[in-house]
Amino acid sequence: MSQPESDVLDVAAIREDFPVLDREVGDEPLVYLDNGATSQTPKQVVDTIVDYYYNYNANVHRGIHQLSQEASIAYEEAHDTVAEFIGADGREEVVFTKNTTEAENLVAYAWGLNELGPGDEIVLTEMEHHASLVTWQQIGKKTGADVKYIPITDQGRLDVDAARELITDDTEMVSVVHVSNTLGTVNPVAEITDIAHEHDALSFVDGAQSVPTRPVDVKEIDCDFLAFSGHKMCGPTGSGALYGKEEVLEEMEPYLYGGDMITKVTYEDSTWNELPWKFEAGTPSISEGIALAAAVDYLEDIGMDRVRRHEEAMAEYAYDRLSEFDDIEIYGPPGDDRSGLVAFNLESVHAHDLASIVNDSGVAIRAGDHCTQPLHDKLGVAASARASFYIYNTREEIDVLIEAMDDARQLFA
Structure with missing residues (x-):
């Protein structure tokens, strides 16, 4: 039995940092259960963005004047903060990107x-x-x-035995999602990385759903790359990071060319800047990068172990409540063996209709294929509804979702 949320986090105090949670949708209090898509942003992170624009808005690595120096220091130190958060050796191993998708493409094009x-x-x-x-x-x-x-089992877990068969000496890259954004499955990425390295292949871990919600240490995983997005972890949109082992990044060619990623340019040729700036061409998302570090500080003040325990408690409670009904199909492993999200379908009600109906009760959930169309095809459904939880969610909010689903039952009866 999971601990009550009060034993894990002071949720009431945390909610005070998120003004949006006080708003209403129609005449109903907002119940925000779409954190797997985008989490809300606390005042402390917003204040960091405002402070940058109000007090030292300037380009980085380009000016000798005071504002540029302050911006450059804050932006570089943000890399240090993020590097420490995921266990990287230093800023050289952390490239700031707009999101996980850009990080995936950076490696695919620069290395692949x-x-x-x-x-x-x-x-x-x-x-x-x-x-x-x-x-x-x-x-x-x-x-x-x-x-x-690599196939999945009937319970939505990764088939590691099949992975050992599929990964061969011809394999050059193994890219694995750490936490499934549809099934909630927490994959054994360290074990998969070990298998990849046994065949001299590189390992890429998609940490979009794991870095925001649990302790992640790239040294423990031993992955060659890891990517995540800021907007899922209390940070701003347009922020994210690619971790890469320094020796691997050194060997890679740049993905984008232009200002700041160079050391010397002539009409005939160019040489590249040191890491990580080699992969950050042009004016970067300065305020977003600084604010990403503020989001890291915010989460570390709470404690990532406590974040993980809370979201797992929410997922287990939601899984148990949804399992009470015979007309609900839940996807992925049991509620005590998943991350903080639950995807499901209500019999005879399309996921989009369900999301629209519960929205009338102020409940925000995701509906669709969650950017996993092939997985939904394998599950035999066109779409699913998804409730995903974070540090400010409560059991009472899950109860509101369960009650709101009765309206859909009645409407489609």
Whole structure:
């Protein structure tokens, strides 16, 4: 039995940091259960953005004047903060991106186009987000590399035995989602990385749903790359990061060319800047990067172990409540063995209709294929509803969702 949320987090105090949670939808209090798509942003992070624009708004690495120096220091120190958060050796291993998708594409184009060819293999999983699946699928088409998929079991877990068969000496890249944004499955990414390295393949971990919700240490996983987005972890949109082992990033060619990523330019040739700036061409998202570090500070003040325990408690409670009904199908492993989200369908009600109806009760959930169309095809459904939880959610809010679903039953009876 999970602990009550009061034993894990002071949810009431945390909610005070998120003014949006006080608003109403129609005449109903907002119940925000779409955190897997985008979390809300606390005042402390918003204040960091405001402070930048009010007090030291300037470009980085380009000016000798005071404001530019202050902005540059804050932006560089933000890399240090993020690096420490995920266990990287330093800022050299952390490239700021707009989101996980950009990080996936950066590696696919900067590394994949140069390293892959006919006869090579890329191994993914059947539960990959489109950010990974589509990116590597298209790189496979461009390079002639074969793309293979590790299957899932009937309970929605990764088939590790099949992974050992699929990953061979021809495999060059294994890209695995850490936490499925549809099934809630927490994948054994360290074990998959070990298998990849046994065959001299690289490992890419999609941490979009894991870095915001649980402790993640790239050294413990030993992955070569890891990517995540700021907007799912109390940070601003347009922020995210790619972790890469320094020796791997050093060997890679830049993905984008232009200002700041160079050391010397002549009419004949150019040389590249040191890491991580080699991969951050042009004016970066300065305020967003600084605010991402503020979001990291906010979460670390709470404690990532406590964040994980709370979201798992929410997911277990939601799974148990939804399991009370015979007309609800839940996808993924049991509620005590998943991350903080639950995807499901209510019999005879399309997920989009369900989301619209519960919205009338102030409840925000996700509906659709969650950027996992092939996985939904495998599950035999066109779409699903998804409730996803974070540090400010309560059991009472899940009860509101359950009650709101009765309106859909009555409407479609």
